[in-house]
Amino acid sequence: MSDLGRRPRRAARVPTIARHGRLKRYSAVRAVLKFLAAAVAVLLVSGGSVAAIATWSVVSSIQPSVTLANETPGVQMPDIDAIEGGVNLLLVGSDSRQGQDAMFGDPEKETATLNDVTMLLHISEDHSSATVVSFPRDLFVPIPACPNPDGGTYGAMSSQKINTTLSYGGLPCTVLTVEKLTGLSIPFAAEVQFNGVIELSNAVGGVDVCVGSPIKDPYTGLDLAAGTHNLQGLEALQFLRTRHGVGDGSDLGRISNQQVFLSALVRTLKDGNTLSDPTKLFGIAKAAASNMTLSNHLNNLNNMVSIALALKDIPFDQIVFVQYPNAIGDSGGQSGVLPIKSSANALFQAIQNDQPISLTGGTGVGSELDPNAPGATETPAPVETPAPVEGSTTPPLDAGATTPPATPGGAVALPENVLGQTADDRTCSKGNN
Known part of the structure; x- marks a missing residue:
């Protein structure tokens, strides 16, 4: 590598091919x-x-990059062949219709820019474990002061849904919000739109996912029978966007359905030796660079490839996908979900300490363990979390961090209300038809 x-050396000038003139025989x-x-x-x-x-x-x-608040404009990280230490990378999926295919809607009518997907990837310092945290789009969080792309600063807000952060200050505002919520520094970030998801799924050659019961969603156009499907292109996008077709029809069900895809994606990349094949990595890197908005530190070929290489030797059971712990609630007259701080503190304390984590709860309402997978057992029922007092803007949550227990193997056993799965768990989407 x-x-x-x-x-790269400057390419030699290539003579123009005559399109209409007579060519010598x-x-x-x-x-x-x-x-x-x-x-x-x-x-x-x-x-x-x-x-x-x-x-x-x-x-x-590579597209023009975005400067995050913790970056110095014009200063790049040095080129590296293999990343050293840990990684915190935020991936944001935007629902903006600007520059997208007309089948996704009229950009003049659908003008909102919301981050429907917000996921944080953490790779441990020694590259022995990785955690992907999905933040529900309706999670009420404090939003710090964010830089206005047109100059000045947007004021801080005490409680707003996390999916509004893109509309307030773009990708830098989403990063600042997640940094404030988790206590982590996030030097890498990327924003992807609908077309980008399609191209990235094509670049990996599709992903085989298990559908436990039929999914039919008129909102996204997804129609899948029960069974295994290789999803790529538009169908992959429809699968990742659907919420009406899985679980209870909520965004929380969509998160666990997305984790079915993501765990299968990890297995596809590792089993196919993609993470060890520079040619395949170049293809994926090019698709990412062409179809995503990247932060300055990520807008670098070596950084993209070396982050991927950091995942190469992590065992499947040490790659964990979790949903940020939450409870159904109300804030300022709006319905949504509120953070459960005691469980969140346990999760992020383990991440900050670079400790591997162990899940004790279920997979979530949008997925279930594959009954045909070797060694499959019954999926634990989702944990019911008491809802906060209606109308309260202050979640009844424990603000104090507690030291989470460790399993004999050194992994931190998280509370049962932290839902998710590992890449080693074979799961199926749970259609609601």
């Missing part, structure tokens, strides 16, 4: 000889040139 950080023998000579030349220089061409191809497709 040492060639990844090298600066060459004999078949001469054409074959030229082809063979070219092939030999490629073989002789492929050691460095192929990597250089691939690097140039990816770099040339």
Whole structure:
């Protein structure tokens, strides 16, 4: 991988092909000889040139980056061949219709920009474990003062839904909000829209997911029978967006349904040796660079590839997908979900300490364990969490951090109301038809 950080050489000027003029005729023998000579030349220089061409191809497709509040404009992290230490990366899925295919709606009529998906990836310092935390879109959180892209600053707010942060201050505001909520520093962030999800799913060749019971969602157009489906392109996007077709029809059900896809995606990437294959990684990196808005520190080929490489040797059972612990509640007259701070503190204290975590609750209402998977057992019932007092803007939550217990293997056993699964858990989507 040492060639990844090298600066590509300037490509030689290629003569323009005549589109309508008369071309000189060459004999078949001469054409074959030229082809063979070219092939030999490629073989002789492929050691460095192929990597250089691939690097140039990816770099040339990278979109303008976004400066986060914790970054210094114009200052890049040094190029690296393999990332050292831990990683905190925030992935935000935007529902904006700007620049998207017309089938997703009229951008002039659907003008809101909300982050329907907000997920935090944490990779431990020693690359032995990874955690992906999904934040419900209707989670009431304090939003700090955020920089206005047009200049100035948006004022802080004590309680707003997390999915409004993109509309207040773009990706930097979402990052600041999650940093305040979790106590973590997040140097890497990316925003993806509908078309980007389609292209990224195509880049990995699709993902095999289990559908336990039929999913039919007229809102997204998803119609899947029970069974295993290879999802890519538009169908993958529909699957990740559906909430009316799974679980109880809520965003909480959608999160556990997304975790079915994500755990299968991890297995696809690792089982197919994608994370060890530079050619495949280049393809995915190019798709990401071409279809996502990246923060400055992530807008770098080496950083993208090296973060992927950090996941290469992590066992499936140490890659955990969790839903931020929450309770149905009300804030300022709006219905939504409120954070359960005691459980959240246990989760993020473990993450800050780089301790592996162990789940004791269920998978969530949008998924279930695959009954046909080896060693499958019955899925624990989702934990019912008492709702806060109606109309209260202050969640009845424990603000004090507690030291979570550790299992004999050193993993922190999280409370039962922290739902999710590992990449080793074979799960199926739970349609609500």
